[in-house]
Amino acid sequence: MNIVMIGAGYVGLVSGACFAEIGHTVTCIDTDEGKIATLRQGGIPIFEPGLDALAARGVAAGRLSFATDLAAHVPLADVVFIAVGTPARRGDGHADLTFVGEAAREIARHVSGFTVIVTKSTVPVGTGDWVERLVAQERPDADIAVASNPEFLREGAAIDDFLRPDRIVAGSDDARARAVIEDVYRPITDRGAPLLFTGRRTSELVKYAANAFLALKITYINEVASLCEKVEADVRDVAYGIGLDHRIGADFLSAGPGYGGSCFPKDTLALMKTAQDHDSPMRLVEMCVSVNDARKRAMARKVMALFGGSIHGMTVAVLGLTFKADTDDMRDSPAIAIVQALGDAGAKVRAYDPQGMAEARRLIPDIAYADTAYDAVRGAAACVIVTDWAEFRRLDLKVLARLMSGPGLIDLRNIFDDEEVAAAGLVRVGTGMPQPLPLDRHRQAAE
Template sequence: MHVAMIGTGYVGLVSGACFADFGHVVTCIDKDGAKIEQLKSGGIPIYEPGLDTLVAQNVKAGRLFFDTEAAEAVKKADAVFIAVGTPSRRGDGHADLSYVYAAAEEIAGLMNGFTVVVTKSTVPVGTGDEIEKILRAKRPDADFAVVSNPEFLREGAAIEDFKRPDRVVVGTDDDRAREIMRELYRPLYLNETPIVFTSRRTSELTKYAANAFLAMKITFINEMADLCEAVGGDVQHVARGIGLDNRIGGKFLHAGPGYGGSCFPKDTLALVRTATDYGSPVELIETTVRVNDQRKKAMARKIMTAMGGDLKGKTVGVLGLTFKPNTDDMRDAPSLDIVPALQAMGAKVQAFDPAGATEARQLLRDIDLKEDPYAVAAGADALVLITEWDQFRALDLDRLKLLMNQPLMIDLRNVYRPEDMRVRGFTYVSVGRP
């Protein structure tokens, strides 16, 4: 089948490459000429493990193409995916749908024959209806169906998530569109992947509900971590104790400095705004948003307390800046709250992140970026582990101790065992553990 993917951001590029790997002919389209030239020359504008190889293989096979112009690809396409950004709108928290609607306007003038227009972007309930109105107003003669097909990709594991998903959700009442979507995802039938067909509005809401629930789960275990610290419990044992219950599950029960990234902060806020607009408030999610914001800010105070209450003239070494490992994404990362707060308290901050240096230079001021963890430790009065990259899991603790002004580690991801750190002579502070 022929696919046009409007947008070569994280979702569009990963989805386009994976559809091509399924055997479909895919053209990824973006207005950013520099990005398209980079992709054509073999470069990848985002950090995602395995994506460079996947793109190169499918370009070589003649199934994956990149273009700044949509006309030819859309005219040939059986399905046109809208995979553009929907950032939170400043001021009110609603999703900014200007890019989605602009894409719909462009697609309308280019459709040829029956075309399935698919929203892959995360959009509020009712957006598909608006896209349909735009298409119908501009092309009353056109034969098309608008479908919702939300993405459930985790940054750092996106290719695996696309090819071996827990489920595929498709929102449409059109029989022809349903068959085209089945054909697009046909390779997944071999893995017996559930494909859930539902109404378009239900599909749109499912995406927000999924992310809001996971965000709520993270926030819950973070509050349990605070309670564990107060009563002398161990949050990791609590998480395991409840996670072994199949009704709860162990995923997303890892205490830390709060959630960030491109999805959870934006999507929880958008769901709250949508619910308010429809007069059906979601108070659990409202509380989740508020508690998570407070938590990220509280982490700097936790660090200050561990360092004796005064950071003036002290050096803090930070390990990890991205919102999670295996990505260069720093959108709403806890580090964006923690680092400036430490600096405001008088600390000098030096840091290392395996993939986030370029973003960090743009988003964080006066931060001294180092080439490896040991350079970060040199002269530091404390090490703070913010992002749990694999290379931070087995550091040479004896070497760190020699390099630091004092052996203090504040581990916001509970990577290390408290007893091991004590044996090595470290003062060790973690989250939700005695």
């Protein structure tokens, strides 16, 4: 089928490359001329494992191309996906649908013949109705059907999520649209992936409800981790114990510094605002947002507690700046709040991340950056692990200890083995486990 993907950001680019991989002809369209020029030259403007090779195969096969002009491509499309950004709107937290509206109007101007318009962007309930009205206003004669098809892509594992999904959700009551969507996804559903058809509004809500539930699960285990620290229990064993219950499951039960990224923060906020607007407030989601925001800055207090309450003038190394491993995405990363809190406490921060340095320099310009993890910890009194990159798991802790001026290892992702940390002579502050004494009292206890 002939597919046009409006938006060549994370969702649009991954989805477009994957659709090309399963045999469709795809044109990814974006208004950012620099981005399109980069893509045409073989570059990939985001980091996602395997995406460069996938896109290159699609281009070489003649099934994937990139453009800035809708007019030449939309009239030829069987289906047009809207995959533009829907960031949280400044001031009230609602999803900003400006780009969705612009895309809908532009599609309406150029559509020809029966075409299915599909919102793949994460949008509030009722957005499909609005898109349908916009198209009708712009082109009353247009023969279109508007459907919803939310994405469920994890950054760092997006290609596998697309090609081998847990489920595909599509919202439409139009028989012609359903037939087109079935054809689009047939190479994937033929391998066993379930395709769930719902009403359009239901489909829109599925995405928000799923992300909010996962955010709640993360926030819950983080609250349990805080309790574990007070009662001298170990959250790793607690999480394993409850995760063995098939009703709960082990996923999203890794305690850490809080969730971030492009989805959970804005989606929980948007769902919360939608619920409030419809006089059906979601108190659990409201509390989840509040607890997660507070937790990020609270992580800096772990460093301060290890040094008796003050880190003024100390050099603190921060390893990991992206919100998770295997992505360059810095959006709402816990590292931002942690670095700011360390700076507010008077620490000199030196940071390193395998993929997030360029964006970090833009968002956090007032700290030092290092070229490697070992360079970052050189002379530092403490090292804070914020993101669980595989590169950090392979660090030689004895080398780390020799380079540092102090023994503090604040392991917010619990990636290191207790015995390995002790053998290196470091003092570990983990998440959700008994906390060490402040260093001065730690030394006294050792003596």
